[in-house]
Amino acid sequence: METILIAIFVLGYLAITLEHNLKIDKLIPALAMMAILWAMMAFGIDGFTNWFDSGKHALMENFGALGHEDKMHMLEETLLHHLGKTSEILVFLLGAMTIVEIIDYFDGFATIKSYVKTRSKRKILWIFAFLAFILSAIIDNLTATIVLVSILQKVVRDRNVRIWYAGLIIIAANAGGAWSPIGDVTTTMLWIGNKVTTAKLVGYLLVPSLVCMLVPTFIASFLSPFKGKIDLEETAPSKSKFGATMLYLGLGAIVFVPIFKTVTHLPPYVGMMLSLAVVATFAEIYSNSKITISSVDPESDAEAHHSPVHSALTKIELPSILFFLGILMAVAALESLGLLFNFAENLKQSVGLIGTEIEGTQVSDLVVIILGIGSAIIDNVPLVAASLGMFSEPIDNPLWHFIAYSAGTGGSMLIIGSAAGVVAMGMEKIDFFWYFRKIAWLAFIGFIAGAICFIGMRYFF
Secondary structure, X not given: OHHHHHHHHHHHHHHHHOHHHHOOOOHHHHHHHHHHHHHHHHHOHHHOOOOEEOOOOEEOOOHHHOOHHHHHHHHHHHHXXXXXXXXHHHHHHHHHHHHHHHHHHOOOHHHHHHHOOOOEHHHHHHHHHHHHHHHHHHHXXXXXXXXXXXXXXXXXXXXXXXXXXXXHHHHHHHHHHHOOOOOOHHHHHHHHOOOOOHHHHHHHHHHHHHHHHHHHHHXXXXXXXXXXXXXXXXXXXOOOOOHHHHHHHHHHHHHHHHHHHHHHOOOHHHHHHHHHHHHHHHHHHHHHOOOOOOOOOOOHHHHHOOOHXXXXXXXOOHHHHXXXXXXXXXXXXXXXXXXXXXXXXXXXXXXXXOOOEEOOEEOOHHHHHHHHHHOOOOOHHHHHHHHHHHOOOOOOOHHHHHHHHHHHHHHHHOOOOOHHHHHHHHHHOOOHHHHHHHOHHHHHHHHHHHHHHHHHHHHXX
């Protein structure tokens, strides 16, 4: 049965990557794959002997000895658990995307656009790369990608050029998220799991993550898509005098989310909903003030009296949300059977302990690097969850920091290997194989460069 489930996942994964060839939206195979996998697990529940307890990050003992009813109860609880965790991400994503659309409703991104004075493609590349690297560490790589791609759409008119920038933003955002405890889901898992501390995480990973961003950006700056000048759109008159205010309020509200999480210890989506409520309140107040200017489109007078929140919600990319739901729940199905855990454990045994001695513990750097590369194919969250059960090193052991780096940045090698990539794929309709041909090699070089930097720093410092 496990072989059949893996085959279904592989076929679904291929259908997603061949989206443009099959002329089928990627959300369809993602949702079908999710439903079929869980249905097959329900039908064959009595034949399974392993079950991965996601809450405890460990395989259950004596699962095979349970009766049918107990196994079905466990399956339902596990399904609900994963749906809850996935929904946390989706609700967070919905909140962030709504705030971004509210800012756009007031033409707030024109403020940032006005700061981009240069027409040099190379300089614009470096501006967005550093913005992605810094913002992702503060507001997480997912939200940073949403914000920056939204701004990019206002700055770069040619989509063929814009998707190149989006590809480098994905690399920079994932690199920036790796060195912050709130920058990526996997680093947050290790942080909450008492495997890393904030000070050590920054100390170990800031430089390697920066190298991971700088190397591919430097190489890309010599490629033809980033040569010459860019045709900037003419800055149209702002339709609202509150554009700058809403921009700063919206970005400030997003930055507030990790602060809320730190103070309350509640999941990030709760803080995001509070931030959305605050931004929406001011949006309604400003909208009802009737100071909206409609010099661009006379018909916008009617739109000015509509709720900006309702307008923002109509622009949310729901297909991307559903795709995210399908792919995460499909991976959760494989995780629940312990397949990912077994994969990681077998990988550790097959490669062997070939690393060097670190604080008295033999650790295989190659295993961690392979896990990082694997995170481009399989969601990095269950891989990190598996690593929590694989290793027993104490808090702030370099191993945990290397895992945080590898899992956080390795996903950049495929566009569906990270949350930032999935969101950018949905927002810009980036083709899987285009990204694989044009961007993957840059991401791989950056990943290896950062890994070498980390290993070097560990030995010399």
